[in-house]
Amino acid sequence: MRESMSSASNEGSLEVRRWLDSVRIITQTVATGKPLIEVLNLIAETAGSLMGYEFCGVLLPDASGRKLTIEGSSGLSVEYIDHVNADHPVLLQQDVSAEAPSSTAFRTGRPVAIADIQANLQFAPWGGVAKEQGYRSMISVPLMESQDTVIGTLNCYRAGVHEFGRQEIALLAVLADHAAIALTTARLRSAEAARLEELVLLNRELQLQRDLLQKSEDIHQKLTEIALRGAGVPGIATALSILISRAILIEDMQGTMIGSSNPAAKFPDDRTRADKREDETSEFLRHPVLLDENEVARIWIASGPEPLTAIDGRAVEHAAVVTSLEILRIRTAEEAQWRLQGEVLNDLLSGEPSAMTKLVARADRLGHDLTVEHFMVGVSLAHVGQSDLDAGLQQALRRINAWTEQMRPRPLSAVHHDRIVVLVPASIVHSMSEVDLAERIRKLAASRRPDAVATAVSLGPCRELNVYTRSYRSVAGALDMLALTGRSDVSVTLAELGLVGLLLQLDDANQLLQYADRTLGPVRAHDCSRKTELVQTLRTYFSTGLVSADTARLLQVHPNTVKQRLRRIQTLTNKDLAHPNDTMELAVALTVGDVAQASPDR
Structure with a gap:
């Protein structure tokens, strides 16, 4: 009798130890941070092993909260799991009379057992898959996170008909409580791990942003130093080319190249660049240079073996900013120079006696010698709207000044009464014909717009200051005569106009x-x-x-x-x-x- 009682006691102790060991394994699995799927599978395997069930599964609500899906299992085939989850889902929030046993357990928080599923009409929708899997009875025990909160169900299945007794259900409930604790802990650890990973990624991103900002600041400083040293737009193009290892070309809005890192680099010609949009070619990239929200230039970037990096993009952006500042500086200097040149030329052509006494000295300070003979070339623009005329004249004057900048003695150019007037020293004209001079200036003045034309008339030489007023009247009259008679886009000398040229030089x-x-x-x-x-x-x-x-x-x-x-x-x-x-x-x-x-x- 004692031996029998001792044997039963030993068996009970062994069973308790087996349960405790199983629970400890689940706890250790959670503590070591194993993936959630491993924890769920272990819970199912432990239930089957402790209670002797052929099949077990852990069901959890999906992201929508509308159905339960099998997320962990023991003994269940992959086909069965996929079939149930996809074709025969365990729906939540439906009519009580049609809900599955697992749905009832999840809704009520109480175990639901079916001794014979073939005799239970409520289980009919899952009868086919149950038969294929090979089970006849089942029990669904809720996983309780708290007294009022259900987070899933633990489902256990037997191959034959089976009555689930009170003690068996109580043991499953104890196991389910441990499983719920393990599941909640695993989720918390998973969420914490995700947050830590997010923090690591965020920290890494912040470090990259810090490095990017530092490199961006270094790039901006280098490009600014180049501009301050007076290297101009060509220096900016060269520096940007070194920074991003690409050939660079910078052009103004008229298509004139104002900076290039490598004159031998192959870029589209000016007409092609004017007609090409960025999305029409993968060979070149184009970046706008903005000043007061208006595009004043473009940076063309040659193709490379790899796409531009983020820091390359920052370098291009900074180059665009520095280029816009350099263009602003150039324009400010040009406007000041043009204003002074315009004042000298206007006083010269107006013939105001009070202005003549100091005119030579004023011109000399600007680098122009009015004591030598000059030829006068007048240019008018046609087919240009009045709203665009000022911009067209300024652009034309910029090109003419760029051409004459290195000439000595230096020609004097300015806009006078909606015309461009260029005074060219006779010593320069002697190196080319008067007709060639007028034609060269006309072509420089001509707009790049296909429908706009320029007309030029030359006269000379002018030897005395008091001659310029009469000469300008003759040149202006010739330009008006050509427009009146429908002749444009030509270059002529006043002498070539014959009788008209002679009559234009009469004062009355x-x-x-x-x-x-x-x-x-x-x-x-x-x-x-x-x-x-x-x-x-x-x-x-x-x-x-x-x-x-x-x-x-x-x-x-x-x-x-x-x-x-x-x-x-x-x-x-x-x-x-x-x-x-x-x-x-x-x-x-x-x-x-x-x-x-x-x-x-x-």
Whole structure:
């Protein structure tokens, strides 16, 4: 009897020790920071081992909180787990009469046992998968985090029909409590580990940001030092090229290159760069240079074997900032220089006697010698809107000044009455022809816009200060004459205009106008009162060499219309276009009238 009692006591002690060892293993697994899936599998394996169940599973709510999914298991096949989780989910928050046993245990916080699932209609939706897995009875025990909080269920299954007794359920409840504690602890450790990892990543990111800011500051300091040393935009391009190991080209908004790290590097030509957008090419990158939120230049970056790094991007951004400051400095200096040059030129061309006494000294301080002979070149821009004219003139003046900067004696350039006037020392003109000089300046002044054109007229040499006023009137009149007669995008000397050039140099424009009115006054009056085009017809008739058919074609009228207009002109002027003397007189009157209109006092 004693031996029997002693044997039972020993068996009880062994069972208790086995339970304690199992719980200790679960605790150690949690304490060592094993992944949550290992903890859940261990809980299922421990339940099966301690209670002798063929299959066990740990079910937890999914992220949506709408269903329970099998997250840890022992004995259950992968196919069964996937089938239940995907096709026969254990739904929460549904009608009580249709919920699964696990859903009931989760909702009520009390164990739910089914001795024979084939006899339980509530379990019918899972009957097929149960049969495939090979179990006939089951029990679902809630995992209680606290008295009112359920965090999952521990499900155990037997192959045969089985009545779950009170003591068995109580033991499972004790095991479930330990499992809930282990699960909660594992989750806390996992969350803490995630937070620690996040802190490590954040700290690493902060260190990278600190290093990036430090390197960025170093880059900014280097680029600023280069600008302060007077290396200008070319120096910035060279420094940026060294920093990012790429060829660099910097251009202004007119497409003019203002800085390059390597003149031999292959970049798109200026017209291609003007037409190309950044997203149209992978070969080159383009970064805008902004000043007061306006794009004033572009940085072109050659391709490389690897994409630009973050620090490379910072270097480009800093280079853009320093470039904008350098452009602002250059523009400020240019505006001051242009203002002083403009004041000298305006006083010279106005002929104000009070300004002439100090004019030579003022020009000399700016590097211009007015004591030597100069040729005058006047340039006008056409097909440019009034709103864009000032910008076009300034851009043209910038290009002309860049060309003449190294010339000695130095030419004087400025904007005067919406025209550009360039005074070029005669010693420089002798190295090229007067026509070539005018053409070179015209091309420099021409806008890069395809629809804008420039016209240039040259005159010289001017030997005395008091000659410049009259010379400018002649040049300005020639530019107006060319515009009036439809000639643009050309370079001419005043001498090439023949009679027109000679007449433009006469001082009294009123006499010219009176002569023209005596001959063509009736024709002009007829056009004005009748809204006809007799003067235009006569001008076209002379330009075609007195050919009526060509005149009609250019005017886009019938030849008979031209003949009628010519007869009306002959009647009004009492001149015969078939007579050479009368024809010459009408042609001269027409030219003189145009010259007079183009030569008001300025």
